Amino acid sequence: MIFWKFLLLFPLLTLAFSHERFDSHLLPRPLIIEYPEQAQPHSKELEEELKLHCTSWRFSVEANNVNPWKTIPEECVEYVKDYVTGRAYGVDLDRVSNDAGFYAKSVELGGDGKDVWIFDVDDTLLSNLPYYADHGYGLEVFDQLEFDKWVEKGMAPAIKSSLKLYEEVLGLGFKVFLLTGRSEGKRGVTIENLINAGFRDWHKLILRDANDQGKLATIYKSEKRGEMEKEGYRILGNSGDQWSDLLGSSMSIRSFKLPNPMYYIP
Numbered sequence: 001m002i003f004w005k006f007l008l009l010f011p012l013l014t015l016a017f018s019h020e021r022f023d024s025h026l027l028p029r030p031l032i033i034e035y036p037e038q039a040q041p042h043s044k045e046l047e048e049e050l051k052l053h054c055t056s057w058r059f060s061v062e063a064n065n066v067n068p069w070k071t072i073p074e075e076c077v078e079y080v081k082d083y084v085t086g087r088a089y090g091v092d093l094d095r096v097s098n099d100a101g102f103y104a105k106s107v108e109l110g111g112d113g114k115d116v117w118i119f120d121v122d123d124t125l126l127s128n129l130p131y132y133a134d135h136g137y138g139l140e141v142f143d144q145l146e147f148d149k150w151v152e153k154g155m156a157p158a159i160k161s162s163l164k165l166y167e168e169v170l171g172l173g174f175k176v177f178l179l180t181g182r183s184e185g186k187r188g189v190t191i192e193n194l195i196n197a198g199f200r201d202w203h204k205l206i207l208r209d210a211n212d213q214g215k216l217a218t219i220y221k222s223e224k225r226g227e228m229e230k231e232g233y234r235i236l237g238n239s240g241d242q243w244s245d246l247l248g249s250s251m252s253i254r255s256f257k258l259p260n261p262m263y264y265i266p
Helices: 002-009 043-062 074-085 087-106 129-133 144-153 160-172 184-197 217-230
Strands: 115-119 175-183 204-208 234-240 254-257
Touching (some): 043 074, 074 087, 087 160, 087 234, 087 254, 129 144, 160 175, 160 234, 175 184, 175 217, 184 204, 217 234
Parallel strands (some): 115 175, 115 234, 234 254
């Protein structure tokens, strides 16, 4: 009995967290699975219990209740892998795209070319799943240099449901702004990748310039949205896989969060 309790309580869900400058009191508590004294769980029961807790962790991540965090829980690697490579991830992406499309069709545009829909790029329009498949689906600490090597290949495929939404909002008459955390030096390869993946006719592609380096994504993207508003644009829709794509100031009338349990950007 003591053995089972020790075995279950000690190794579960050790989380490593990003951005060392965060205070430890901000970090989420590890998940602990506790069983009644009289129960000795079998392997199948353990598997189901772990799946429930990893699902609960993913829900908290998507709801922005768990933040900041650095890597996925080690015990949830297989769960995250199964989710992002399986049918559930695609169904969730379709749901977001369909909901956003329904809203876009309901909006009455001004007819002056000032109605804007913003899209993030990475894991919103272009999928980096091939990169993360080689890096533990979020288990490894993010390495900017390694990720830049992936970006330079220009091989990220389109997220099909996002491409569908993208084409819909263009057809409805929205001006499309692409607002990405990529640096200005990646403009060429980003444009080439986007075009090869099927994305065309955006109004503006905004990347981080020298003055934007080091800013939290929430601040950087808020500032860029503020600049759009100063130019007279009305931000009616915004799609992104990170809460930092959507929150802050100068927020859109409606925002649509795509699922992403692999990493967190503040």
